[in-house]
Amino acid sequence: MKYDYRKIEKKWQEKWEAQKVFKAMDAKAGKVAGLKKFYGLVEFPYPSGEGLHVGHPRPYTAMDIIARKKRMMGYNVLFPMGFDAFGLPTENYAIKNKVHPAAVTKKNIARFTEQLKMLGYSFDWDRVVDTTDPNYYKWTQWIFLKLYEKGLAYKASMPVNWCTSCKCVLANEEVVNGVCERCGAEVVRREKSQWMLKITEYAQRLIDDLEGLDFIERVKIQQKNWIGRSTGAEVKFETTAGDTLRVFTTRPDTLFGATYMVVSPEHELVKKWMSLINNADEVKAYQEAAARKSDFERTEMAKDKTGVKLDGVRAVNPVTGNEIPIFISDYVLATYGTGAIMAVPGHDTRDWEFAKKFGLPIIEVVAGGDIEKEAFTDCDTGVMVNSGFLNGLSISDAKARIIQWLVDKGLGEEKVNYKLRDWVFSRQRYWGEPIPMIWCEKCGWVPVPEDQLPLLLPDVENYETTDTGESPLAALTEWTATTCPKCGGPATRETDTMPQWAGSSWYFLRYTDPHNDKELASREELDYWTPVDWYNGGMEHTTLHLLYSRFWHKFLYDIGVVPTSEPYMKRTSHGMILGEDGQKMSKSRGNVINPNDIVEEFGADTLRLYIMFIGDFEKTAPWSSNAVKGCKRFLDRVWNLAETRLSGSEDYSPTNEGAVHRAIKKVGDDIDNMKFNTAIATLMALVNEFYDKQPSRGDIKALLTLLSPFAPHIAEELWEIQGFEGLACQAAWPAYDESKTLEAQREIAVQVGGKLKSTVTVPNDADDETVLAAAKADEKISKLIAGKEIIRTIVVKNKLINLIVR
């Protein structure tokens, strides 16, 4: 009989579904059954119109293998799937084709579901979550109201990132190299009134709590870098205008070397000082030029420092008492620190460049470098000079000393600063969760009462965005016009919607209790299932979704909704799949691989196997059509071994026993460590072994059990042919006997003077004397050491012997 993967795969997918084999038990049932729980999570996809990409199966198959193994080990496993369906591509498609985004979404989800089922994933399909479902986004809105209630959501007018193509604002995290993360269009700065979430309030906890988590190191590092904690001091400088200019510095020790100051072009004090400034026209021109530039342009110009001196206002260095000039310049960012710096050209590269260009004095306050040539920025060596009471101190002592001095004089304090900024949370688009807020002239912003949630997204005629920076919802006057929940007077609704990242910030909680209409999930289910034991997802979400969802989770923990302060115990990340040409897959390059084609030609089991065999799970890997064939060939070989029912007992055969035990150990360990490629190599080697030495019925049973997480359909079919009990996917994961994994005879490498010269075979765990005797008896070795004295012998048990001769 032929290995008819089309028939087999469909047959078993239907059986699994009909029998609800992968349904997770709820908390109560799980506790009654006395099972340990395992919550394995993959990032739910955005259901795009293109359908499943070949990149999707990599993380999904990996976690599917892990989930399947956990079930076989007797865990109550929650392995859910859902759809992150709000977002721009669907909206843009809807605009272009004059259909409702909800209809497009429905169609896309149906397609994705079909494709995911085609690959045989063991998702619990009864728990599907769709972020655009009002029963779901009701709770997304509810969380927003809670954030507002606790003062963590606020509306503020500020310069924000504006995507010129999407025509909406972007969060900081969504701007990559000055362009829009999603569409690649230019991002410019616009002053807009936006809903903001105070993620900065959680900055320190988001860093600190990484400590106890089993996240891959690069995720931790990237999050820490993004949050960007730095410690230093805030220092107050009096100005001749009679006010105070505050700066943040990480080098308060260099205060004596501050010879001028720089404020960002947007700094509020500049407006205040304008009447005192003699060169106001020049200053204004510089401000306008800066405002016109995009962030990208501003950084591009960075190499060449520009700026204008504020003629008429000066600051006073608090330690020296000297009056020093103030400049405005692009190189100081309005959004970091206080938007102003004290410039220490002797010990900061940027200040040094600026001082050179403008002919400002450069004073050495830390000895050890040559400030004539360049700024001396080393913080570890060097001794304070030209610094009054700091002279002779080390940098770290000087920091402590000056901070104490500043505190005593009321001129400053120790300060921690973060690069992280608050999360811009409004989008001027249609296809997102409406922000449940109402503007009342009398009462200000008033939240939509909880019992009126969900605030449904109304139907509109036209989803087209406007360049005015308003959401399409703004045109719906009959929807926006409402009454104030507080005073009953006329009021208008907020017309912006939430960003794509809102729905995904808590979806993993909903999976634990997806049909609950009383709360976002019951506390019992949350207590049982959370935190997520293992979450795999893309590196590109490290400073977006992953950070946002940790923030929301911490907030929900603080208000007592969830039982843990962190959502995910373990985070791993997969590498990207490139095209055969080694380039990123894209339609324009024509190197896109469609999973449907592979399944059609080779079957889902082959695709699953190949995508895991392709290489190190964490690394990017190019697609190879040839290697796919190799995996199909392997499954054909498996099929040939077991296509007719074997007779005999279910014991391992004496000849294969060692290999089987070794395979059980290796495959199990490899799955736990996501080394799927070597796990599959082990299975291939085992099959090769079985071609050499006739396997018993028990050998085949072991093979099918180990294979079933990787290639579940063929394993199930052969399991049935062999007449083994139940389903392969419900079989117990086999145990191995350590003593049986060892071979009776060992081949030992024999080195002379550290170079491999021969090998000898000795019994397992042979003692040093036996090995030495065997080595000396070896023909090649005896020749080599003849007439020489062995001055040293090194034996590594079961591995090698090294003879040092003279």
Place this chain on the structure above:
RNA sequence: GCGGAUGUGAUGAAAUUGGCAGACAUGCAGGAUUUAGGUUCCUGUGCCGCAAGGCGUAAGGGUUCAAAUCCCUUCAUCCGCACCA
């Protein structure tokens, strides 16, 4: 510039963490069976050499009985952040 990685056959990659480099697969070569062909099964395949043997993990140096693995220098590639005070 800062931070993080990575560099092994023709190709994708292994190497129990300092102990026989190249498992497993692809490709290629030869053979067998079958015979109209992305069939199956053997065998070979790091490089030089007829061989004995020698040389090999980006390059160079070091530590060690022993280095792909540890240390130093250099080069290359990738990723993240980027005037962050």
